[in-house]
Amino acid sequence: MKKRSEETLETPITPMIDVVFQLIIFFVVSAAQQNDLIDLSLNLAQAKDVSAVKKNDPLTVTINVHEDGKVNIALQEMTMPQLRHVLKSTVAQYGNRVPIVLRCDKRALYREVDKVMAVVGEAGLYRVRIAAVAGGKD
Amino acid sequence: MAKQRQTEVLQVPMAPMIDVVFQLLIYFVLTFREEIPEAHLAVNLPSPDSRPPTPDVKPPQLLELTILPGEVQIQGRSHSWQSVQETLAYLGKIDDQQTVIIKTSIMARTEEVVRVLDLCKAAGLSKLNLVTLR
Helix, strand or coil, rough: CCCHHHHHCCCCCCHHHHHHHHHHHHHHHHHHHHCCCCCCCCCCEEEEECCCCCCCCCCCCCEEEEECCEEEECCCCCCCHHHHHHHHHHHHHHCCCCEEEECCCCCHHHHHHHHHHHHHHCCCCCCCEEEEEECCCC | CCHHHHHHHCCHHHHHHHHHHHHHHHHHHHHCCCCCCEEEEEECCCCCCCCCCCCCCCCEEEEEEECCCCEEECEEECCCHHHHHHHHHHHHHHHHCCCEEEECCCCCCCHHHHHHHHHHHCCCCCEEEEEECC
């Protein structure tokens, strides 16, 4: 009889560890995905003669500009005053050498790009690049 | 007795194997990301400093491109895309350090701007300045 009560007190450790590992893997993987949110809905223009970027400066701020003029950073939509605020705080924190990459939809009017560039220039940032899909040559 | 023992040895534990395979499958599906080769075209913006430039001093070599909706001009003369490419390649060969001013109409498409920047890069021109036409 005594032996039986000892048996019921045992906790099944192995499946518990299995579940915990599952959770750990899930959270680690989903957290890593948060870091590089890329707006895949944009249709970038083709650049035939420029080779693809291999390594990006980790400080780079990527600004996405949609055809309708909507602007977002890491999928978070922003108005121009918000963008100005974000860029100004970036400059305050990291200086004005932070590279800016503009990912613009190829159908977007230059007017929309110009608005963003004006805000970027106003914040004092000058390392500006326009993103395109690298084609063919590498 | 001997026969039964042999069949036991041949059995492969399938369930844990499937567990591990599913784990791997989930891991690779979650971490998969299609890599899009992206090129970054560097441009110079007008300085935020709003002082008017001194009118007398003109840089020695200035190449002026104008992008209008559906039209590209080099030094004020309209060119086809083919001709733009040839002209830029020719000018790039002469002097690839010359300053290029790209005046862009606000009604032009980004695609056209990228195409011009791309052609400039292909011609070896690197001092590209983007100015907006209003």
